[in-house]
Amino acid sequence: MFRGAYQHILSLSEESLNGVDDSVVNETVDIIKSSNQIFIYGSGRSGLVGKFFAMRLVQLGFTSYFIGETITPIVTKDDSVILISNTGMTKSTLLVASVVKRIGAKIIAITSSEHSPLAKYADLVIHVANEHRDGSLAPLGTLFEISTVILLDSLVAELMVKTGQSEEDLRRRHAIWV
Amino acid sequence: MFRGAYQHILSLSEESLNGVDDSVVNETVDIIKSSNQIFIYGSGRSGLVGKFFAMRLVQLGFTSYFIGETITPIVTKDDSVILISNTGMTKSTLLVASVVKRIGAKIIAITSSEHSPLAKYADLVIHVANEHRDGSLAPLGTLFEISTVILLDSLVAELMVKTGQSEEDLRRRHAIWV
């Protein structure tokens, strides 16, 4: 099952990423570049996916926070908020969305469900499929989560170009210890 | 760069996963199944990789902890500890390795460096390559981290078979909220 699983995951992830429009990628980059601060939230494994990206945003020189961590400040209308939820129905994520909407910050939703409550809150929806998967090879949100990790790391490569930065620039901002 | 990045990551990840021996996969499954508790640790993005896996282990019915979280108990000699570090030289990870070695727990190291200090502590080394990558497409540990996420999720599929469980069994143990 081991080899079948990763081949399944890799091949469906590629399909899923091929399905993301260039215009959505460009708009995401524009929103990130024009935001004062970029907040990220997700629950469970989607939260981990978001933290992966938040770390790279900091290394790219952006001001980024994961909502719920100790020192996260308040969101303002000049910020953007990236919310990650496979089903688009995770309650704590919707709670964040509703608060942030009222403040007037830009919301980017990453979800497999384009008609979910989360998608309705969003200014921009990045659709990442969690379909056509075999539940014994990629149970629950596995496909969505891995595809989103790769999507966001590919956005990092895009942001490096758009901000004229190299791997060395990221390394200099890489916090070490603990 | 966006599409180039994910194609680069997917293709090198596949190569890297193809390089993992069947015997290493089987031994990892055996160690996990025969451990009383499975502890996981990594620093930074490697820590997030480990947390991804810890969540699934719990959903598979194993007793698993991420070292450093609030309620993590002490490690005993009947436990195993999975340590994740790209370079195999992360100081806090080596600190954990040295303590755990003295206790007599089994150590599984996941690293791109088979001759690293971390690998020397390990009873079993899972080598995940971070080489041949283009730093502008997959900066720093990106390739290692994504390959390891996929590796561990493929181990989940393997563990589902070896313990006779379906996606439904995982869903029942899936904690929701917050």
Place this chain on the structure above:
Amino acid sequence: MFRGAYQHILSLSEESLNGVDDSVVNETVDIIKSSNQIFIYGSGRSGLVGKFFAMRLVQLGFTSYFIGETITPIVTKDDSVILISNTGMTKSTLLVASVVKRIGAKIIAITSSEHSPLAKYADLVIHVANEHRDGSLAPLGTLFEISTVILLDSLVAELMVKTGQSEEDLRRRHAIWV
């Protein structure tokens, strides 16, 4: 202000703790001792207060989890859940309360507001005052938070007696590193 602040906090904390009924203390101990697992949740500084206690519960030999951490399993009807919120109106805490209530687990609410929505969900309310404070010496939830930290550490002393354990027993279960 420094000395004025801690004298203010210490004196109001004592008052607040004197106001906790013996019967409430005893009932809390009984619920904890008879629970299969003890879950804890709070948001922001109230969450930190809960984590303080969760660590000691583990050192006392109880099975305890903080909701929202990586490896927290699902709550069952044989468990108890301690929810901490100054106002009793924190949305994520109420979200947890509503889910947990449906499952049938016992809810202990620690709050300064006995008529709050959180208190309504609870099987047992521990009232910890946040009143009579000077906002320039103990701003926002400061008094509630510190009083609750001390309350819960005093419950630890009570639990040590009721389970026949010494400091040495706690030390043996004290996880070190990282």
Place this chain on the structure above:
Amino acid sequence: MFRGAYQHILSLSEESLNGVDDSVVNETVDIIKSSNQIFIYGSGRSGLVGKFFAMRLVQLGFTSYFIGETITPIVTKDDSVILISNTGMTKSTLLVASVVKRIGAKIIAITSSEHSPLAKYADLVIHVANEHRDGSLAPLGTLFEISTVILLDSLVAELMVKTGQSEEDLRRRHAIWV
């Protein structure tokens, strides 16, 4: 034991806080006010103590980070680092101290042991006693931890005065949800 415990903790905490010199309080305030960023670290319950303070620093308008959290950037020589360890011998805390020392950031150590390895790294030591305690009423680091929570919240009151801020200013910067 419940009432005996909190009276013991309150009375020894007061003694311990009375023992902190005014000059140490003033110097701490000066370092915090003149730092570009304030980093905080501690392991276990000492880490929770630090997070309590980090939240308030953010609400006071300072730029503060807890080392080890997702988005924590690198420390520079214009920053200060507050390290909390009862024994002054916690390995991960010493690891942070050694890295930070090399960078040239100011180190404030909060510890019960003035001659500990941690104290040696520090530019300023805040001594918080963990002595004269009864291990059955205040086991392990309990007294140190609670005294330090109160000490740091009293510093908050001091910082409010020194920066001309009211409770209302903190409330405005208080992040809600999740």
